[in-house]
Amino acid sequence: MESKEVILLKKALDRQKKARVQAEKILESKSKELYDVTLHLKHANSKLENLLSEKTSELDGVFINIIDPYVVMDLQFNVINMNLSAKEFLGYDHTKETINLEKLVHKDYIDYTVSSFNSLLEIGTLKNYKAKIYVKDGSEKYVQINASMIYDKDHKPIAAQGIIRDVTHEMEISHLLTEQKRQLDIIIENSPLSIALIVDGKVIKANKTFLNLLGYSEAELKKLSVNDISSPEESEESLRLLTLMESGELDNFSITKHYVRKDGTTLLAKTSVNAVKDDDGRVAYEVAMIEDITEQRNLELQKEKLLKELEASNQGLHEYAHIVSHDLKSPLRSISALATWLAEDYNDKLDENGVFNLQQIQEKIAGMDKLIDGILKYSSINNDHLENTKVDLNEVINEIREIIFIPENVNVIIMNTLPTIFADKTKIHQLFQNLIANAVVNIEREEGLVQIYSEESEAYWKFSIQDNGVGIPKEYHEKIFKIFQSIGNGQRSTGIGLSIVKKIIELYEGRIWLESSKGEGTTFFFTLKK
């Protein structure tokens, strides 16, 4: 029995042995397989490592070689990495110090920065962030940043990277432009000229003055064409010119035309239009400058009217002088003829004295005729040129002595030899005659005296005519030179004499004044420019 058991056991053992050998064989072959795989993995790993190192160095190269500043920061704005350009731009080096980018931002941009960052977190990218920052040396820079988020394998944001552009210069230019535009706007808005931009016959922009002038709001005006605000009868011409301008034949033009306000009233304005061309030489728009000259024109018209009236009144005066002179001259001619006939017809009956008296009559008549001519000429003093010649004043005084009535008790004396001046003889004659006649008339003394002096200065002649007459009260010293202001009690006084004197003196850029004391006499002084 024992042996049966043994045999059974031996058999089992044998089976076991066989199974083990088989298992060993399997194990052996699996081991071999594992070995092979390991070997393969090892190889692959080393290959990957190489690849990674390659890529890393490649990336490093890219990172360094980005020309614009490039920065990687963590979610607390601390710089993790930055390229050389960033170091140069910001002046900081993350390997030497901790840089918190948020602290570099100008305070005015903090809020904007926070909201921009939140948007970056949410969307993953940020474009065109613009802010003012301080770099290490304390100077302000304007930067523009495009950024994106960096995530870990679980898609958790861990960092952000961004490329910085220094736009300081651009911003400065833009600020300068804005400032200049603002200044220009101030000038344009406050210009007394109405200014408008016109494109295709439409007003696209206008300043305040323009709007005020026409009474439209800017919005209303933009709906209107140039035609709508032009007076209908003149719009054709301005449209013609605008068309010429738009075709490039005309660079600028000026036109004075009427505009129609919103309320329908019109105004007259001087308009100058300039074409503004684009780079291709095409007319981009027209700048119209409009100056309201309604008032000016009204003033001009008023002036014209006044001038016409003045002319008419001058003409009237001129006519009047002619009529008066005619009425004075006609009887003179009659008297002259009669005196001539007396001398002819009664030649044998007249003694020497009679003949002399008739001659005297003729002389007086001639003097008066001349004076009338002089007054006539004076009336046209504004139209007539002065007939300046050499005038010997001593001669003039002698002539005056002949013409005017000088009572026997009055002497007209030239105190120092008077000069020969260059002037209009008729007018100078009239000037002295009026003054001397005035002096003579106002003498009531038994021995009247009229003294004439002259004095020479560099630019002027100064004359004085002194009498020992009744004197002129102080309150009349100004009044007597005004026309038709007579203070004489004689009926001969017309009140014209001294105003004529003053006018003639003013013709020669001189002036006249007087000194007088009651009962003692009057001295008239006057100057004449040489």
Add this chain to the structure above:
Amino acid sequence: MNILFIEDDAIETMKLHRTVSKLQLRVNIVEAKNGEEALEYLKSGGESPDIILLDLNMPRMSGIEFLKILKEDDKMKYLPTIVLTTSENRADLLECYKIGIAGYVIKPLKYEDYESKLKKVLDYWNINELVKA
């Protein structure tokens, strides 16, 4: 030669008569004291003058008013009219020539000068062919 002398001043009329007789000019003078009178005469059918001597400043109808009427008349406009005046007013002178005159003579101050001027005027018209009615 028949002269129509239009003048309101008596002494002026005397001057003309004296001149004519002194120089022994063969003229026949018809006087009118103003334009109205002159027109009346011209329309009365009397002998037509050869020339007219016309003063400008006259009452009622002035010389220029007369001249205008004269020149508007189809027949009378042919009458040579010489203005004889003291007016040296250029406006008058231009107006007269504009309407149509045959001369503009200024009355001189001296009678001697008047004589010589009048002689020249009348001599001149004496040698002219005149429009006979």
